[in-house]
Every structure is written in C-alpha cells, then in structure tokens.
Amino acid sequence: MTGRASSTVAGVLEETSPRATRVTPPEPADAVGVGPWPGGEADWPADRRYDSELLAHGDRRNVADRYRYWTIEAIVADIDTRRHPLHVAIENFAHDMNIGSVVRTANAFAVAAVHIVGRRRWNRRGAMVTDRYQHLHHHEDVAGLLAWAEMAGLPVLGIDNVPGSLPIEGRPLPVPCVMLFGQESAGLSAEARAGCTEILHITQYGSTRSINAGAAAAVAMHAWMVQHAGPAPE
Incomplete structure (x- = not known):
C-alpha cells in the first residue's frame, strides 16, 4: 500500500491524507437535545444569550427546549426573573x-x-x-x-x-x-x-x-x- 493510509475509529472509516474528508456518522434518532444550529455560523442568532460552542456543536444538556443553545448565565438570569x-x-x-x-x-x-x-x-x-x-x-x-x-x-x-x-x-x-x-x-x-x-x-x-x-x-x-x-x- 502506498499514498494515503486509513484507520477505523468507532466503526467509521477515516482517511489520514490531508485531502481526506471526515465522515461523521448520523446521530441516533433518540439523541437528547439538538445538533448544531442549522445553516452554519453565518446563520447564528446575534442574541448574546446564545453560546457559540453550543451553536457549533449542538446542545445535549438536560434543559427545557426554550433554553437550547443558551449560556448557563443567560438561563440563570431568565429564571431569576420569575x-x-x-x-x-x-x-x-x-x-x-x-x-x-x-x-x-x-x-x-x-x-x-x-x-x-x-x-x-x-x-x-x-x-x-x-x-x-x-x-x-x-x-x-x-x-x-x-x-x-x-x-x-x-x-x-x-x-x-x-x-x-x-x-x-x-x-x-x-x-x-x-x-x-x-x-x-x-x-x-x-x-x-x-x-x-x-x-x-x-x-x-x-x-x-x-x-x-x-x-x-x-x-x-x-x-x-x-x-x-x-x-x-x-
């Protein structure tokens, strides 16, 4: 074998060549929470309550749906009002x-x-x-x-x-x-x-x-x- 190498991680074939494209397995249907914000970074909300890390990678926390992608500080501040x-x-x-x-x-x-x-x-x-x-x-x-x-x-x-x-x-x-x-x-x-x-x-x-x-x-x-x-x- 010459050229590019490959390895198997968690059942997913990943090529180690610089040109390789990472293959991400689909999320299970019963996954908790939500995945990354649809549409990419250009479509992220400008609201300061949102957490960029959660927008980029998804929000799997045990929080109510109205708090998806919010920072912890924003959630606490909202609960404090009531x-x-x-x-x-x-x-x-x-x-x-x-x-x-x-x-x-x-x-x-x-x-x-x-x-x-x-x-x-x-x-x-x-x-x-x-x-x-x-x-x-x-x-x-x-x-x-x-x-x-x-x-x-x-x-x-x-x-x-x-x-x-x-x-x-x-x-x-x-x-x-x-x-x-x-x-x-x-x-x-x-x-x-x-x-x-x-x-x-x-x-x-x-x-x-x-x-x-x-x-x-x-x-x-x-x-x-x-x-x-x-x-x-x-």
Missing part, C-alpha cells in the same frame, strides 16, 4: 446522598435558593448538573440558618413525620417561607425542630415509617407550588 419566594434547606451532617435530588427538584420548581446546613461538601451526582442553574447557600449549623431566616422575615416549616406534626395536605402554606428537611435516617435534628414555626408531615398509608428524603422534598415543594405558583411558562 423565581418563587420558597427557600429549601436540608441538614447535611452525614453526607446525605439525597441532597443532589433535592437540588434537582428545587431547580425544576424554580425555588429562590437551596440552603445546605452543616457540612459544606455534598455529592452532586444526583443533581445532574442542575446545581449550575440553582442558587445555593451554606450555613455552618442550624442556628445559622434560623438566624438568616429571622433576618429575612421567613417562617421555617419543618417537614418530618414526628409526633405533633400536622399533615401538609390541604394546609395553607405561607408564600415566602423556608422548608427545612432532615437527614434520611434521623430526620430533623432536635435543634431544627425547636426552631421551626411549625412541623408538617406527608400522610402515608403503608407500613414504612418514612419516605425517602429526596421524595419527601419533591412532594412538599409541589404542595407549595399547587397553592402559589400559578401556570408554568410556555
């Missing part, structure tokens, strides 16, 4: 694996912020990169969170299935407020329970004492949304 006055806090004294799930749900509901109480570090895998679009705050301990909430004029609603708690179903929820969740195994700490304006629980009908903390947060946030959020954006 965030809800609901704050979500979760105690993190044992590296709770559910924090990522809570952050992801908070992003889905456009809450004002998620507050991590206790250890600063947490496993972000469950957030599925939604933490890039969600405001996050850290408090060293429960006292720090409660002091912040008092300064902000926000009542703190504990969500835990403990004696004396009230069912969240049908209960009027304050518009601006903080929902505070405990760890998966222990629930809310004694200090957290003592500092809450009231403690609510999600009614259950089976044999288990409690449900997953990430699931509980989703149910509680949705209960607030049903009462106060109104219609979702187009």
Whole structure:
C-alpha cells in the first residue's frame, strides 16, 4: 500500500491524507437535545444569550427546549426573573446522598435558593448538573440558618413525620417561607425542630415509617407550588 493510509475509529472509516474528508456518522434518532444550529455560523442568532460552542456543536444538556443553545448565565438570569419566594434547606451532617435530588427538584420548581446546613461538601451526582442553574447557600449549623431566616422575615416549616406534626395536605402554606428537611435516617435534628414555626408531615398509608428524603422534598415543594405558583411558562 502506498499514498494515503486509513484507520477505523468507532466503526467509521477515516482517511489520514490531508485531502481526506471526515465522515461523521448520523446521530441516533433518540439523541437528547439538538445538533448544531442549522445553516452554519453565518446563520447564528446575534442574541448574546446564545453560546457559540453550543451553536457549533449542538446542545445535549438536560434543559427545557426554550433554553437550547443558551449560556448557563443567560438561563440563570431568565429564571431569576420569575423565581418563587420558597427557600429549601436540608441538614447535611452525614453526607446525605439525597441532597443532589433535592437540588434537582428545587431547580425544576424554580425555588429562590437551596440552603445546605452543616457540612459544606455534598455529592452532586444526583443533581445532574442542575446545581449550575440553582442558587445555593451554606450555613455552618442550624442556628445559622434560623438566624438568616429571622433576618429575612421567613417562617421555617419543618417537614418530618414526628409526633405533633400536622399533615401538609390541604394546609395553607405561607408564600415566602423556608422548608427545612432532615437527614434520611434521623430526620430533623432536635435543634431544627425547636426552631421551626411549625412541623408538617406527608400522610402515608403503608407500613414504612418514612419516605425517602429526596421524595419527601419533591412532594412538599409541589404542595407549595399547587397553592402559589400559578401556570408554568410556555
């Protein structure tokens, strides 16, 4: 063999000659998101919200279609114009694996912020990169969170299935407020329970004492949304 060489990469024949044309396999029909902007660079939108890298290579992120090709900063700025006055806090004294799930749900509901109480570090895998679009705050301990909430004029609603708690179903929820969740195994700490304006629980009908903390947060946030959020954006 002489002249040009060839190699096989991922099942696609690519010639290594300078004159060779790269052969790109077609994208699978079930590919997530969108490919490069149709028409090439000359047809790219001039809007500053768009990301040139995404326009050139496609946008495979887990974002709503209205945000395709937008920069992260542009998406956050847009959500900031319509965030809800609901704050979500979760105690993190044992590296709770559910924090990522809570952050992801908070992003889905456009809450004002998620507050991590206790250890600063947490496993972000469950957030599925939604933490890039969600405001996050850290408090060293429960006292720090409660002091912040008092300064902000926000009542703190504990969500835990403990004696004396009230069912969240049908209960009027304050518009601006903080929902505070405990760890998966222990629930809310004694200090957290003592500092809450009231403690609510999600009614259950089976044999288990409690449900997953990430699931509980989703149910509680949705209960607030049903009462106060109104219609979702187009």
